[in-house]
Every structure is written in structure tokens, then in C-alpha cells.
Amino acid sequence: xxxxxxxxxxxxxxxxxxxxxxxxxxxxxxxxxxxxxxxxxxxxxxxxxxxxxxxxxxxxxxxxxxxxxxxxxxxxxxxxxxxxxxxxxxxxxxxxxxxxxxxxxxxxxxxxxxxxxxxxxxxxxxxxxxxxxxxxxxxxxxxxxxxxxxxxxxxxxxxxxxxxxxxxxxxxxxxxxxxxxxxxxxxxxxxxxxxxxxxxxxxxxxxxxxxxxxxxxxxxxxxxxxxxxxxxxxxxxxxxxxxxxxxxxxxxxxxxxxxxxxxxxxxxxxxxxxxxxxxxxxxxxxxxxxxxxxxxxxxxxxxxxxxxxxxxxxxxxxxxxxxxxxxxxxxxxxxxxxxxxxxxxxxxxxxxxxxxxxxxxxxxxxxxxxxxxxxxxxxxxxxxxxxxxxxxxxxxxxxxxxxxxxxxxxxxxxxxxxxxxxxxxxxxxxxxxxxxxxxxxxxxxxxxxxxxxxxxxxxxxxxxxxxxxxxxxxxxxxxxxxxxxxxxxxxxxxxxxxxxxxxxxxxxxxxxxxxxxxxxxxxxxxxxxxxxxxxxxxxxxxxxxxxxxxxx
Numbered sequence: 252x253x254x255x256x257x258x259x260x261x262x263x264x265x266x267x268x269x270x271x272x273x274x275x276x277x278x279x280x281x282x283x284x285x286x287x288x289x290x291x292x293x294x295x296x297x298x299x300x301x302x303x304x305x306x307x308x309x310x311x312x313x314x315x316x317x318x319x320x321x322x323x324x325x326x327x328x329x330x331x332x333x334x335x336x337x338x339x340x341x342x343x344x345x346x347x348x349x350x351x352x353x354x355x356x357x358x359x360x361x362x363x364x365x366x367x368x369x370x371x372x373x374x375x376x377x378x379x380x381x382x383x384x385x386x387x388x389x390x391x392x393x394x395x396x397x398x399x400x401x402x403x404x405x406x407x408x409x410x411x412x413x414x415x416x417x418x419x420x421x422x423x424x425x426x427x428x429x430x431x432x433x434x435x436x437x438x439x440x441x442x443x444x445x446x447x448x449x450x451x452x453x454x455x456x457x458x459x460x461x462x463x464x465x466x467x468x469x470x471x472x473x474x475x476x477x478x479x480x481x482x483x484x485x486x487x488x489x490x491x492x493x494x495x496x497x498x499x500x501x502x503x504x505x506x507x508x509x510x511x512x513x514x515x516x517x518x519x520x521x522x523x524x525x526x527x528x529x530x531x532x533x534x535x536x537x538x539x540x541x542x543x544x545x546x547x548x549x550x551x552x553x554x555x556x557x558x559x560x561x562x563x564x565x566x567x568x569x570x571x572x573x574x575x576x577x578x579x580x581x582x583x584x585x586x587x588x589x590x591x592x593x594x595x596x597x598x599x600x601x602x603x604x605x606x607x608x609x610x611x612x613x614x615x616x617x618x619x620x621x622x623x624x625x626x627x628x629x630x631x632x633x634x635x636x637x638x639x640x641x642x643x644x645x646x647x648x649x650x651x652x653x654x655x656x657x658x659x660x661x662x663x664x665x666x667x668x669x670x671x672x673x674x675x676x677x678x679x680x681x682x683x684x685x686x687x688x689x690x691x692x693x694x695x696x697x698x699x700x701x702x703x704x705x706x707x708x709x710x711x712x713x714x715x716x717x718x719x720x721x722x723x724x725x726x727x728x729x730x731x732x733x734x735x736x737x738x739x740x741x742x743x744x745x746x747x748x749x750x751x752x753x754x755x756x757x758x759x760x761x762x763x764x765x766x767x768x769x770x771x772x773x774x775x776x777x778x779x780x781x782x783x784x785x786x787x788x789x790x791x792x793x794x795x796x797x798x799x800x801x802x803x
Contacts, residue, residue: 252319252320252703252734253271253293253318253377253734253736254318254320255268256271256293256315256318257269257314258288258289260310260311261292261306261313262305263307264307265764273734274731274734274750275727275729275748275749275750276735276736276737276750276751277737277750277751278736278752278754279739279751279754279782280753280755280756281754281755281756286709287709288765289738290706293315293379293706295349296317296346296347296369297345297369297379298369298373299370300366301347301355302349302353303351303353306350311350311351312349312350314346315346315348316345316347318343318344319343319344321341321375322341324375324376324703326375326701327376330372331343334359334368335362336359336360336372339360343359343360343372345357345358345376346358357369376702376703377706378697378702378704378706379706380697380706380707388663388676388689389676391662394645394662394676395408395660397696398618398622400696400699400700401621401624401625402621402624404618404621407610407613407617410610411611411655412656414607415611415653417607418606418607421599422600424596425596425597439588442580442583446577446580446581449566449576452562454573454574456574459559463556466552469552472549480539483532483535486531486532487532493528494532497525501518501521504518611653611657615657618647618659618661622647622661625643625695626642626643628695629688630643632691632695632725633687633688633691636718636721636722637718638684639669640670641666641669641671642665643665643692644663644673647661648662663676665679667684667688686712687718690711690722693707697733700733702733703734704734704736705733705734705736706735706736707737708737708738711737711740711741711744712740719742719744723743723744727747730749740782742782742783742799745778745779746796751769751774751778753774754767755767755768772800775796775800776793776796777793780795783796
């Protein structure tokens with residue numbers, strides 16, 4: 252349940268900290284005071300889209316934070332753990348910051364989160380029923396979703412949609428095969444030739460690099476040999492070669508050490524040079540032994556280079572991309588060979604269709620049972636909502652070929668009075684009747700919801716008199732099972748609340764500001780009297796208000 256809501260610099264609110272209780276809480280106030288600001292703030296904290304317009308004029312940012320007790324919500328605790336967003340045990344804190352530039356940041360239990368994650372967490376916690384909810388109820392898809400939610404069939408409906416998509420994908424694959432059999436056969440023959448040709452080249456990037464290096468050595472073998480021989484002559488074997496002369500210098504200096512030890516430092520410098528020259532001569536001799544003029548091998552390398560370049564030109568690519576080309580063509584060939592087994596694809600399609608039908612038929616049976624229960628419950632509520640003799644039913648209209656959502660369309664049917672034939676909810680003429688039916692449906696479906704907090708934002712528009720008292724009792728009854736918050740303009744509904752919040756608006760040099768305060772019994776009498784009598788609150792209206800509260 253919702254424990255607290257903190258609001259900073261949001262629309263008309265500068266600073267507000269609210270703590271909530273279980274049961275049925277009502278929120279009232281004069282027209283224009285900003286009764287729906289609390290709902291709007293909570294909606295943003297739950298991941299709804301927002302923009303710079305929600306930031307209080309002259310402020311840098313709006314901040315919204317909602318704290319929830321989730322000790323009875325194990326599904327949410329598992330989701331938080333899976334998304335690395337877990338906080339203190341039994342508590343979930345959602346926070347949203349929107350700056351004056353429209354940029355938004357979201358946090359779950361103090362950790363940065365995406366807006367989608369904030370929205371997913373919010374779906375475990377709160378259901379908001381707006382005053383225009385009946386408009387969405389006019390859509391067949393919304394009616395179907397509501398029935399599935401009421402019957403606990405949402406997950407089964409999702410699985411049905413998944414099986415439908417799998418079946419349709421296999422169906423499209425089979426149709427493509429049947430349509431393109433000849434074209435596929437021609438393409439397959441071409442690809443088989445191409446892959447054989449490319450594979451026969453036995454081309455690898457490593458081998459290609461080695462071939463290029465070897466060709467370079469063989470092409471310049473004579474020059475390499477001449478250079479190496481010149482180095483041998485200059486260093487060791489020729490007249491005046493470096494190494495013999497250096498050895499002579501070292502021998503001379505060694506003989507002179509007895510006369511001047513200062514030569515030792517020079518000898519220490521020259522001796523490593525002699526060692527390095529000797530190593531260089533050894534390496535050159537070994538290099539000359541390996542170096543060979545091999546015209547036959549050179550011709551083989553050049554032929555291999557021509558073969559590779561010819562293949563690359565044929566396929567309009569470069570040698571480096573020949574392995575990728577072979578892999579691409581092999582993959583396409585494998586897919587076409589799969590198309591050859593059209594019988595296998597058809598068998599897979601039939602099996603997928605059978606799986607879909609099994610689940611869809613089971614879903615249909617469950618929908619029939621849920622439709623009967625929901626129809627009876629809403630019909631009972633209608634008798635109390637000034638629609639005596641009226642009834643509510645749900646038609647499941649068969650779809651011969653099925654659809655992603657199952658084997659039927661869902662249509663809510665209503666007859667508002669006895670003797671009137673039922674007609675689709677979308678054709679209900681009276682806005683008041685539509686509002687009452689919508690409320691009855693929302694209350695009925697909310698009872699089976701696992702969501703701990705339910706919010707009704709002026710769903711009682713178009714209702715008055717004794718019906719309003721019934722609405723209040725329905726919401727209060729619902730509050731025994733869930734935490735219920737209701738923004739209302741009806742005193743009969745407000746009087747039923749276990750807690751009563753009042754919204755007021757004041758103005759100063761900074762502009763208008765909305766305030767929300769918790770009312771005690773005396774203040775509740777004043778507020779309900781205002782709701783009964785308008786601006787002129789009389790002793791009579793106060794007495795009436797006290798009587799309404801006294802009847803609780």
C-alpha cells in the first residue's frame with residue numbers, strides 16, 4: 252500500500268508531504284483548487300510521461316517520491332531483485348525528477364532506473380481509474396483486456412498471442428516456399444556452384460598473408476642475396492673487413508694495458524661491439540644459407556595470386572572478404588535447402604496451429620465462465636445504481652479463423668431498464684448511465700485485482716442523490732479489501748471515507764499554491780456542508796453534514 256507521497260515544486264504545489272492510511276480515503280476541494288494534482292503527481296512517480304510544464308513556475312525542477320509497503324507483494328520483490336533494484340525489506344521507494352528543460356530522471360529504491368522500469372514497478376502497486384475510463388471501455392480491445400484481468404486470464408491470453416504469432420510465421424514461410432519454389436530451385440543451383448567454386452579455392456586470411464610475404468621474398472631473392480653477401484664481405488670476409496680490424500684493435504689494447512690501465516674503459520666499450528658484430532655475421536651466414544633462388548616456387552606463388560585475384564574480381568569483392576562471401580552464400584543455401592522440405596514446414600505449421608487451438612479453446616471456456624460471473628456482479632450493482640431491472644452481459648462473438656487474442660471478440664452489452672433489449676455499451680445514450688455502469692465494472696474488476704492501491708479520480712461524475720450514497724458505500728466496501736483513494740465532488744461519497752483530505756488554493760506574490768490537509772471531524776463537517784450548500788454554509792447544511800457523518 253501507499254505509505255507516503257512527497258511533492259516538490261510541482262505545478263501549483265511548492266512543498267507537500269503526505270502520509271496515507273489503509274482503507275478508504277477521500278480527497279475533496281473547491282473547483283479549481285487542484286484536486287487532481289495528487290493523482291497527477293503520483294502518476295508521474297509511477298512512470299507516466301511528463302514534460303517541463305509540470306515544473307512550478309520559476310523553479311529549476313519538480314521532484315516526486317512515493318513510498319510503498321510491499322511486504323504483501325512477493326511478485327514485486329522478486330521483480331526488484333531480478334532487476335537489481337531491491338532496497339530495504341518490505342519497502343519500495345519510487346522517485347522522479349523533471350527539470351525545467353523537460354529532462355527526466357527516474358529512481359527505484361535510490362538506484363537509477365529507466366522510465367519503463369519505473370512504470371513496470373508501478374503496475375504492481377497502483378491502479379488508477381480516471382473519470383474518463385468509460386471512454387476506453389467503449390473499445391472492444393479494452394473490454395477484452397478487462398474481462399481477462401477479471402478472470403485472471405491475462406497471462407493465458409499473452410501465451411495465446413505468442414502461439415498465434417508462431418503459427419502465422421510458419422504459415423508465411425510455407426506460403427513463401429510454395430510461391431517461390433521455381434525461383435528457389437534456380438537460386439539454389441547457382442549457390443551450390445558458387446559455394447563449390449569458393450570452397451575449392453581453399454582461401455584463408457592467414458594463408459593469404461603468408462603467400463604475399465613469400466612472394467615478396469622470392470621476387471627480390473637476388474637483391475636480398477647480393478645485399479647479404481655484401482654485408483658478409485664488409486663485416487668479416489673482405490679485405491679491410493670490420494671484424495678482423497676490431498679484433499686487431501682489441502689485441503693491441505690488451506697488450507698495452509700493462510702500461511696504462513686507463514685503456515680498460517675503452518676495452519669495455521669495444522668488447523660488446525665485437526660480440527654483436529660476431530652475432531651479426533653468424534646471422535647473415537645463416538640467412539644466406541636459407542636464401543635461395545627458386546623460379547619454380549616463384550611461378551607457383553604468382554599463379555596462386557592470380558587465382559585469388561581472379562576469384563575476387565569475379566564476385567566483385569576483395570580477397571580479404573572472400574571468406575565472408577563464402578559464409579554468406581552457404582547460409583543462404585542452407586535456408587533454401589530448408590525450403591526443400593516443404594512437407595516438414597507444413598507439419599510444423601499444423602503442429603503450431605494445433606497448439607494455438609488447444610490453448611485458445613481453453614481460454615474461450617475460461618472467458619465464458621468469467622463473463623458470466625462479471626455480468627452477474629455488475630448487474631447486481633446496477634440495481635443499486637438507479638438502474639432497477641437493468642442487466643449487464645458479455646457477448647463472446649466467435650471468430651472462425653481465430654486471432655492473436657483468441658477465438659472470439661468481446662462485446663459488453665447493457666440494457667439499462669427492464670424490457671429494453673440489450674445493446675452494446677458503446678450505444679448507451681445517457682452519459683449518466685454510462686458513468687454508473689463504468690463505475691460498477693471498475694469496482695467489480697478492482698475486487699479481483701492483486702494491486703494493493705486503487706485510485707478513483709472523479710469517477711462519480713454525472714451521479715447524484717441516493718445513487719451517490721450507494722457509490723460511496725461501494726467504494727468504502729472496496730476499501731476493506733484494498734487501499735482506496737477517491738477524488739470526489741459528492742458529499743455522499745466524501746462522508747463514507749475513513750480519512751478525508753481537503754485541497755485548497757491560496758495566492759501570494761509568487762502565484763497560486765495548492766495545499767492538502769487532513770481533516771478532523773469538525774473540519775469534515777465544514778467541508779461536507781460546503782459540498783452540500785456551496786459557498787453559503789448554513790447551520791442547516793452543517794447539521795445535515797453531521798448527520799451524514801453520524802450515519803457511518
